[in-house]
Amino acid sequence: MELDQTDRKLLKLLQEDATYSNKELSLKLHKSIAAVHERVKKLKAAGYIRKTVAILDRHKIGIGLISFSQVFLKAHTYEVLNEFEREVAKFPEVMECYQMAGSYDFMLRIATKDMDAYHLFLRHKLAVLPHVNTVQTYFVLSETKSETAYSF
Numbered sequence: 001m002e003l004d005q006t007d008r009k010l011l012k013l014l015q016e017d018a019t020y021s022n023k024e025l026s027l028k029l030h031k032s033i034a035a036v037h038e039r040v041k042k043l044k045a046a047g048y049i050r051k052t053v054a055i056l057d058r059h060k061i062g063i064g065l066i067s068f069s070q071v072f073l074k075a076h077t078y079e080v081l082n083e084f085e086r087e088v089a090k091f092p093e094v095m096e097c098y099q100m101a102g103s104y105d106f107m108l109r110i111a112t113k114d115m116d117a118y119h120l121f122l123r124h125k126l127a128v129l130p131h132v133n134t135v136q137t138y139f140v141l142s143e144t145k146s147e148t149a150y151s152f
Contacts (some may be wrong), residue, residue, distance in 0.1 A: 001046040015149035018052045063111045070104040072134040080131045084134050093121045
């Protein structure tokens with residue numbers, strides 16, 4: 001599916017606020033409500049819109065610590081990498097997991113209540129995974145920018 005200008009505008013609006021009704025979107029795009037509904041349906045079916053979520057204020061739900069952990073594995077076979085990815089994906093504390101090129105294997109963004117909760121996560125979940133060699137963690141002091149919308 002090739003995106004036209006209207007699709008692009010529609011996706012940008014939905015990234016800005018996914019609660020816009022089809023009527024509100026139709027007014028902003030100068031299209032009929034039915035046309036907007038069909039476009040959203042097609043964009044979802046084509047995988048452009050993976051899911052619609054609410055972005056929470058982490059402080060209000062008790063998530064006080066964000067950290068980034070570089071994980072070094074002992075081996076790099078297909079099976080080892082897949083096993084690590086499968087296991088780490090099960091941890092609710094892990095918000096993002098990226099396999100990296102460079103001096104470490106994976107970068108994790110981890111969200112916990114506080115340092116004690118991170119310590120328990122590290123000792124009882126992450127560090128005990130098979131093939132984990134070293135974990136190097138950096139703790140966020142302040143957040144300058146955090147966006148969820150892509151620019152395209």
